[in-house]
Amino acid sequence: MRRDILEVMANKFDFTLRGGLKMPALGLGTYAPKEGDDDVFNAVHTAVKAGYRNLDCAAIYRNERAVGSAIKKLIVEGTIQREDLFITSKLWNTCHRPDLVRASLKKSLDDLGVKYLDLYLIHWPMAYKEGEEFMPLDENGKVIFSDVDYVDTWKALEDCVDEGLVRNIGCSNFSSVQIQRILDVARIRPQANQVECHLHLQQDKLFDFCKKNNIVLIAYSPLGAPGTFGDPKTKSEEYVSCLQEPKVVELAKAKNKTPAQILLRFIIQRGLSAVPKSVKPERVVENFQIFDFELSEEEMELLRALNKDFRLNIETVAVDHKYYTFNDAF
Numbered sequence: 189m190r191r192d193i194l195e196v197m198a199n200k201f202d203f204t205l206r207g208g209l210k211m212p213a214l215g216l217g218t219y220a221p222k223e224g225d226d227d228v229f230n231a232v233h234t235a236v237k238a239g240y241r242n243l244d245c246a247a248i249y250r251n252e253r254a255v256g257s258a259i260k261k262l263i264v265e266g267t268i269q270r271e272d273l274f275i276t277s278k279l280w281n282t283c284h285r286p287d288l289v290r291a292s293l294k295k296s297l298d299d300l301g302v303k304y305l306d307l308y309l310i311h312w313p314m315a316y317k318e319g320e321e322f323m324p325l326d327e328n329g330k331v332i333f334s335d336v337d338y339v340d341t342w343k344a345l346e347d348c349v350d351e352g353l354v355r356n357i358g359c360s361n362f363s364s365v366q367i368q369r370i371l372d373v374a375r376i377r378p379q380a381n382q383v384e385c386h387l388h389l390q391q392d393k394l395f396d397f398c399k400k401n402n403i404v405l406i407a408y409s410p411l412g413a414p415g416t417f418g419d420p421k422t423k424s425e426e427y428v429s430c431l432q433e434p435k436v437v438e439l440a441k442a443k444n445k446t447p448a449q450i451l452l453r454f455i456i457q458r459g460l461s462a463v464p465k466s467v468k469p470e471r472v473v474e475n476f477q478i479f480d481f482e483l484s485e486e487e488m489e490l491l492r493a494l495n496k497d498f499r500l501n502i503e504t505v506a507v508d509h510k511y512y513t514f515n516d517a518f
């Protein structure tokens with residue numbers, strides 16, 4: 189389907205955030221730990237040419253400069269203007285102390301080569317020891333924590349909105365209990381919570397909570413993150429990934445789509461946002477081709493029934509943290 193028609197169909201799923209800002213439901217994930225800057229540069233360039241207008245970035249991905257170079261090229265070429273893009277970045281755990289927040293945001297802005305972000309998220313509720321190291325370790329190789337309360341971090345994020353450095357702020361990997369603590373004091377309410385969400389971890393309860401509070405739930409690892417987390421459970425012979433689920437494969441064949449397209453369409457049609465990552469140009473394009481078909485109510489039900497509440501990313505290094513997010517039911 190022609191890119192401009194696909195874009196119009198994609199726009200129907202846009203979310204409207206604070207100040208009327210539109211957030212496209214499908215974005216490109218840029219966490220590419222095994223790939224280099226050139227791959228990320230090419231992925232972003234291909235994605236925007238293919239119709240993506242939402243880029244999901246983070247300081248910890250250590251590739252915001254590569255993303256920024258691609259954005260610059262796309263603007264110079266005349267493909268887009270800055271305003272056409274919805275750019276998200278995330279505050280890393282070592283920068284939760286309120287006096288560090290603005291400088292972290294500024295670093296991401298400089299690396300991305302933009303004057304403002306559309307969305308800035310607290311990456312995790314758990315703070316780590318402040319300093320140069322993203323993963324500060326003690327002599328036993330254990331991550332050193334900091335006891336900064338994310339509610340205090342939130343107030344510093346609000347100041348960045350006041351200053352015009354970011355249009356919207358939100359959370360990532362926050363439980364409903366943790367979001368509620370922010371809602372209780374927020375001058376500027378969280379607009380989004382980005383969490384792991386895919387066929388096997390459908391997050392119904394958290395999704396309901398977010399909907400009630402006008403918070404967009406952004407699904408990370410929406411394809412079930414093949415190869416990303418290396419969870420031992422996924423290495424066993426019996427493990428069936430989201431992309432290999434027989435019913436998904438069957439549905440894909442019947443609809444002349446790929447399993448990845450079925451998984452992404454399922455999430456978007458449920459009313460969430462999703463940020464699949466690929467550095468392979470053909471897959472980047474494939475993952476955007478999900479607006480030219482629909483899943484029927486029966487097909488949605490069939491996919492809903494495949495939920496297993498199976499979490500891949502449990503952030504084992506922080507299980508002892510006082511704000512460890514997965515202690516809450518949802």
Ligand SMILES: NC(=O)c1ccc[n+]([C@@H]2O[C@H](COP(=O)([O-])OP(=O)(O)OC[C@H]3O[C@@H](n4cnc5c(N)ncnc54)[C@H](OP(=O)(O)O)[C@@H]3O)[C@@H](O)[C@H]2O)c1
Pocket residue numbers: 216217218219220244245311360361382383407408409410411412413414415416431446448449463464465466467468471472474475501
């Ligand atoms: N907030 C957080 O804490 C957090 C945590 C994790 C991720 N994220 C965000 O979410 C994004 C996506 O998550 P993710 O990378 O963990 O998982 P994902 O998007 O579910 O899966 C990415 C994997 O799927 C492969 N893939 C992509 N398209 C495919 C297709 N059409 N068919 C088959 N395989 C395909 C990719 O390989 P190739 O690249 O080789 O195609 C890559 O190995 C990240 O990039 C990041 O932006 C956020």
